[in-house]
Amino acid sequence: MRILVVEDDKKIASFVVKGLREAGFAVDQANNGQEGLDLALSEPYDAVVMDLMLPKLDGLSVIEQMRQQKTLTPVIILSAKRSVDDRIKGLQSGSDDYLVKPFSFSELLARLYALLRRSSQGAEPTRFVVGDLSMDLLTREVVRSGKKIELQPREFALLEYFMRNSGRVLSKTMIMEHVWGYDFDPQTNVVDVLVSRLRARVDRDFENKLIQTHRGIGYAIKVS
Amino acid sequence: MPSKFLNLARKSYGVRLVAWYFVIFVVSSLSVSIISYVFLSSSLRDNRKAIQTKLQELVSLGQRSGVGAIQRAADAQTASRRTAFFVRILDRENQLVFLNHPKLWTKFDAASVVNQPVEGAWQYITAKGDGDVLEVTSAKLGSDYLLQLGRPIEDRTEILEDYRDTILAVTIPMMLIALLGGAVFAFHSVRPIRSLIQTTQSIIETGKMDVRVPETGSGELDELTKLFNRMLARIEGLIKGMREALDNVAHDLRTPLTRLRGSAEVSLQGERSPQQYREALADCVEESDRILTLLNSLMDISEAETGTMRLHLEAVSISKLLQEIVDLYQYVGEGKDISIVVDCVKDLQIVADQNRIRQVLGNLIDNAVKYTPPQGRVTVRAQREKEGIILSVKDTGVGIPSEEIPHIWNRLHRGDKSRSQPGLGLGLSLVKAIVNAHKGHTEVQSAPGEGSIFRITLPLSPSAK
Numbered sequence A: 001m002r003i004l005v006v007e008d009d010k011k012i013a014s015f016v017v018k019g020l021r022e023a024g025f026a027v028d029q030a031n032n033g034q035e036g037l038d039l040a041l042s043e044p045y046d047a048v049v050m051d052l053m054l055p056k057l058d059g060l061s062v063i064e065q066m067r068q069q070k071t072l073t074p075v076i077i078l079s080a081k082r083s084v085d086d087r088i089k090g091l092q093s094g095s096d097d098y099l100v101k102p103f104s105f106s107e108l109l110a111r112l113y114a115l116l117r118r119s120s121q122g123a124e125p126t127r128f129v130v131g132d133l134s135m136d137l138l139t140r141e142v143v144r145s146g147k148k149i150e151l152q153p154r155e156f157a158l159l160e161y162f163m164r165n166s167g168r169v170l171s172k173t174m175i176m177e178h179v180w181g182y183d184f185d186p187q188t189n190v191v192d193v194l195v196s197r198l199r200a201r202v203d204r205d206f207e208n209k210l211i212q213t214h215r216g217i218g219y220a221i222k223v224s
Numbered sequence B: 001m002p003s004k005f006l007n008l009a010r011k012s013y014g015v016r017l018v019a020w021y022f023v024i025f026v027v028s029s030l031s032v033s034i035i036s037y038v039f040l041s042s043s044l045r046d047n048r049k050a051i052q053t054k055l056q057e058l059v060s061l062g063q064r065s066g067v068g069a070i071q072r073a074a075d076a077q078t079a080s081r082r083t084a085f086f087v088r089i090l091d092r093e094n095q096l097v098f099l100n101h102p103k104l105w106t107k108f109d110a111a112s113v114v115n116q117p118v119e120g121a122w123q124y125i126t127a128k129g130d131g132d133v134l135e136v137t138s139a140k141l142g143s144d145y146l147l148q149l150g151r152p153i154e155d156r157t158e159i160l161e162d163y164r165d166t167i168l169a170v171t172i173p174m175m176l177i178a179l180l181g182g183a184v185f186a187f188h189s190v191r192p193i194r195s196l197i198q199t200t201q202s203i204i205e206t207g208k209m210d211v212r213v214p215e216t217g218s219g220e221l222d223e224l225t226k227l228f229n230r231m232l233a234r235i236e237g238l239i240k241g242m243r244e245a246l247d248n249v250a251h252d253l254r255t256p257l258t259r260l261r262g263s264a265e266v267s268l269q270g271e272r273s274p275q276q277y278r279e280a281l282a283d284c285v286e287e288s289d290r291i292l293t294l295l296n297s298l299m300d301i302s303e304a305e306t307g308t309m310r311l312h313l314e315a316v317s318i319s320k321l322l323q324e325i326v327d328l329y330q331y332v333g334e335g336k337d338i339s340i341v342v343d344c345v346k347d348l349q350i351v352a353d354q355n356r357i358r359q360v361l362g363n364l365i366d367n368a369v370k371y372t373p374p375q376g377r378v379t380v381r382a383q384r385e386k387e388g389i390i391l392s393v394k395d396t397g398v399g400i401p402s403e404e405i406p407h408i409w410n411r412l413h414r415g416d417k418s419r420s421q422p423g424l425g426l427g428l429s430l431v432k433a434i435v436n437a438h439k440g441h442t443e444v445q446s447a448p449g450e451g452s453i454f455r456i457t458l459p460l461s462p463s464a465k
Helices: A010-022 A032-041 A061-070 A084-092 A105-120 A152-164 A172-179 A190-202 B004-010 B013-044 B046-063 B067-076 B110-113 B154-189 B191-206 B220-268 B274-306 B320-337 B352-369 B426-439
Strands: A004-008 A024-028 A047-051 A075-079 A097-100 A127-130 A135-138 A141-144 A145-147 A210-213 A218-221 B086-090 B098-099 B123-126 B131-139 B144-154 B313-317 B339-344 B349-353 B377-385 B388-395 B439-447 B451-458
Touching: A004 A010, A004 A032, A010 A024, A010 A047, A010 A105, A010 A152, A024 A032, A032 A047, A047 A061, A075 A084, A075 A105, A075 B110, A097 A105, A127 A152, A127 B004, A135 A152, A152 A172, A152 A190, A152 A218, A172 A190, A172 A218, A172 B320, A190 A210, A190 B320, B004 B339, B013 B154, B013 B339, B046 B067, B046 B131, B046 B144, B067 B086, B067 B098, B067 B349, B086 B131, B110 B313, B154 B191, B154 B339, B191 B220, B220 B274, B274 B426, B313 B352, B320 B339, B320 B377, B320 B388, B349 B352, B352 B377, B352 B388, B352 B426, B352 B451, B426 B439
Parallel strands: A004 A024, A004 A047, A047 A075, A075 A097, B339 B377
Antiparallel strands: A127 A135, A135 A141, A141 A145, A210 A218, B086 B098, B086 B144, B123 B131, B131 B144, B313 B349, B377 B388, B388 B451, B439 B451
16 A cells, blocks of 8 residues: 655654554655656656645645546645635545645554555445454344354444454544444543443453554554 | 926825815806806807898888988987998989988097998998997998998997906916815815825834724714724724734743743753653654644634634534534443533524634533543533523533632633643633634533533624624
8 A cells, every 4th residue: 555645844744654663554755746746757656645735736736636637546635724714625625535734643553554545445344243242234234252142232332343453452432433423522521431431341251352542643442 | 397387286186176176166166257248249249130130221211212211310320339331322423412410420530431331331430539330331322322320339348348348357366266275175175085095005104003083073084084093993803913912822832831841951961761861752753742732723713803703604413413422422421431422403403603603612521521431420511592502511610719700711821720730721711712713602611519501602693793
């Protein structure tokens, strides 16, 4: 998988590039809009991570020109502007997702995976397995070590989200957005509460804990 | 110089007004004069007609009764100079045969007429001494005589000349009046514009926004002045609000930034185990997330308070929204053994910013759950009243001491009991700011030990008020 990162801030660019390479992507980087556009038009990328405020050519124009030239590579915008209007403007230009700075890297990664999955349009799996835990989306059955686990709808949605992204750290914002369907920042962390409920059902009675907390970043499910 | 003046004229509204006033005034006065001059002159022109009528009369008299009859008729005229006709008959050799009232006409130089009598043409004989003019024409009388007939036109020329002189004499004062009048008129009408310019200039030069244009009288320009002042007041308010917001944000960010910097710096002093570094870094990430949340909340509050918050207004179903938000806190409530109950009729609708109202309800429910002991109950209710929709969040919690109630809406205020709970102290000020931005209001009733009820009233549509 090949990713283009268009970002003029050297530090941000360097940690994004480093993080993406560690996650197994091949990464190219452009320092300004023009260079980014040239690369995006000439090389076959699977996704583009695009800053908005860029020298020479701003990010929105790059995306618009890419779309005019029928380059349909999915694009994630990174922007310091957080207002709803800016978000809408970004999505209208033809980008596929919008991330506000400062962003968490795990969130960028998760959104990137989601985009890549959407654009590859492979057959949707209906069954997930992580270690001795399995989940069937059709029968809505969750089984661990042969023992059936009963889950409430939100708990089920969270577990499904974890298992679709097994091994990846999911930020609280992403879980919030995914499980409840909207972006909201409640003061008490309702995500923590939901995760601890899920843990009580999935992990409490088992020696091997599957749901892991990554302090400061989020949660992940994996076989440790 | 002339080009300089032209430039000024093109630029200055006042000079242009004066010029227009001047041109219009002078042109209309002159045209009135000229029209009356023409009328006067045409009425005086009747003199010629009278002479011609008399001439024909005398010619036919001569043909019928001979020259003698003309002489008698001419002599019979009353000797008034105004109405009398000058009658002269010449023979073929231009010798004088007859002249009536010779004394009357001596002052005219008759000789010139004698020498060149042209039949049918008009001739003018100027009197010696004064400027009187004798208007003369002639006609053949049979084959032997030439009849000359004339009448002084002294009155016509004199009147016309006098009239022309008067017009000329009046022209200069008229132009002066036009200039003066134009100047006064222009000065008056551009005065509001001038004070507008002065005020704007002083604001640009000094940067002081508290200057206002003096408001006088009424009319379009004063309307403009008033609007300009209102705009200034609004801009001043916004600038002040933004400055305050910036001060507050800077102040409120210092503490968490100190924590962030501190934990990073301390872990860099001396060697530590990878696990310790990991902990320190996680601390830093968590702290920076808190700073971000704080920054966003502060920005929201400041924007809402200064009126720069953009509300995305749409029809919102209150019952759906309540259900959603209660659903969000359901697990949190269950964890503390607190039941959250919704009491709302189904078809309650309101025009509002859905995300913002969700924030408001979220904050209130969050507080209620936080400060209610186990086995408590939080009731969220929505009802329609005549002033709008009242949303209330009631808890069976610890309550708020009455001396603290006035301060709870303040930014970063944290009551004694709330210090033990995590939070930023921004929730309620954000609630109030958002509700105010929707043109609603907030109130609270509370009794320590019994619980609190927070009530917010929202108009059905913020734009309707």
